[in-house]
Amino acid sequence: MMRPMKLAGSELMFGKGSLEYIKTSVYCKRAIIVIGGKSVEKNGTLAKVEEYFHANGAQTTVFKGVEPDPHFATVKAGASVMAEWQPDLICALGGGSVMDAAKTMWVMYEHPELDTLDKILSTKPLPKLRAKARFMCIPSTSGTASEVSRSVVISDDETGHKHGLGDMEMMPDIAIVDPLVSCSMPAHVTAETGMDALTHAIEALVSNRANYVSNILAIAAAKDIVTWLPKAYADGNNMEAREMMANASMTAGLAFTNVSLGIDHSMAQTIAGFFPMAHGRICAILLPYTIEWNSQDLRAKQIYTDFAALIGTDNLAQYVRELNVAVGIPNCIRKIVPDRDAFMAVLDEMARLSLADGCTKTNPIIPTIPQFAELIEKAYLG
Incomplete structure (x- = not known):
């Protein structure tokens, strides 16, 4: 069966220094930045991303602690913070685990009724997103390509087994692929x-x-x-x-x-x-x-x-x-x-x-x- 192709979201920026696109062209009022460990803090990337958002008039908050092979409990915690903060932009800053977790948080934020992993996995197609927020990815590794992917992999809390889900609705709206972010x-x-x-x-x-x-x-x-x-x-x-x-x-x-x-x-x-x-x-x-x-x-x-x-x-x-x-x-x-x-x-x-x-x-x-x-x-x- 023929399938329509979708080559990334609405905005795809790549190349050295492309992170500055946030300062000039990413408009929002409240951005939540989802990160994993401390590497993007230590190397100054998180501070630079926040600085660029602030320069463009946005408020920011940070959700920390997405683990490698993220568990659904982490997704729920992030979605809960989003429900309280009410961002109009979600920014995943990190590797594939961070981007996958943030995408799934986005689904739960937009549709709180999808409150279990089973409900999310079994809802096909996913309901429409973007009523509350757009989604942006800034990869810190060069491999997963979750920034231009419709897919996520999330681990079950009890068994640890990984579950994959793909839906074009989860394609990030904005991807910024700056090699300076990955150099550490x-x-x-x-x-x-x-x-x-x-x-x-x-x-x-x-x-x-x-x-x-x-x-x-x-x-x-x-x-x-x-x-x-x-x-x-x-x-x-x-x-x-x-x-x-x-x-x-x-x-x-x-x-x-x-x-x-x-x-x-x-x-x-x-x-x-x-x-x-x-x-x-x-x-x-x-x-x-x-x-x-x-x-x-x-x-x-x-x-x-x-x-x-x-x-x-x-x-x-x-x-x-x-x-x-x-x-x-x-x-x-x-x-x-x-x-x-x-x-x-x-x-x-x-x-x-x-x-x-x-x-x-x-x-x-x-x-x-x-x-x-x-x-x-x-x-x-x-």
Whole structure:
């Protein structure tokens, strides 16, 4: 079925210094800024964002404490602050977890009747937003592309399992992608988020919804990521590399939010719900295995072969393995989760949940539960 594409919200700003757009062009009366830990405070980004809002006549307040892999309890707490503060603009300043949590807070702020995670996940399509507030994202990492994405991933408070939801209504109105905001990322975060972006691009390429426009975006993003990620990883002060990674991550996001992803993300989201780990790290470990699995499909195999030729290799899976080594990412899950018995005890459940994940339906070939289990075990053992 043909689907309309949406390439970001109404305002997309990118490039060095683009944060100043707030001061000149983002009009609101009351802005709430949602952040995670202390990094955006320590590096002065939060103060600069508040300064720019104030210069444009807006009042600001800050909601702090969004954790990695945010839980619904955090979302509820943020929505409660919004209900009291009554902002007309919500600004997510941080990585993917902050942006995903803030989007979900926005849904609850606009529609207080959606007061449980189950209600939000089961309401399709989502009701209209923007009656109370517009939504803006300022990413501090180069990987998740939530600033141009219709998707969120939120963890269940009781089980810790991750649940994804996608709806074009959640596309941010304003995205400001300034590489200066990401320049303080430590090397391991640069690697993990960068490999997440590469996974977005490669999965979008072989998605069964892929199209002419999404392919142009995904190919350009993937080519730039394999070129510039090692440079950004080696030298975090290389502003050319930072800017190219910020732009490539955003571009990969424009592709995948329109054509969806595949089983790499299905498995990554599931496994990390049982054994907490950085999302980009598990995506990176799984990527060579999913490329090899999907190569059973002749269409996907040809796409991988054509892209591999563009970057000067004849084996894309092996290329990704070598790239992982170059940016300090292990080659198997066992190196992150050494307790083999604990991992194998939930293998079948992880396989079942991976099959049920929304990203699976756009994969070139859909594994059975036993095939998912075999694939996850292979990635575990290496």
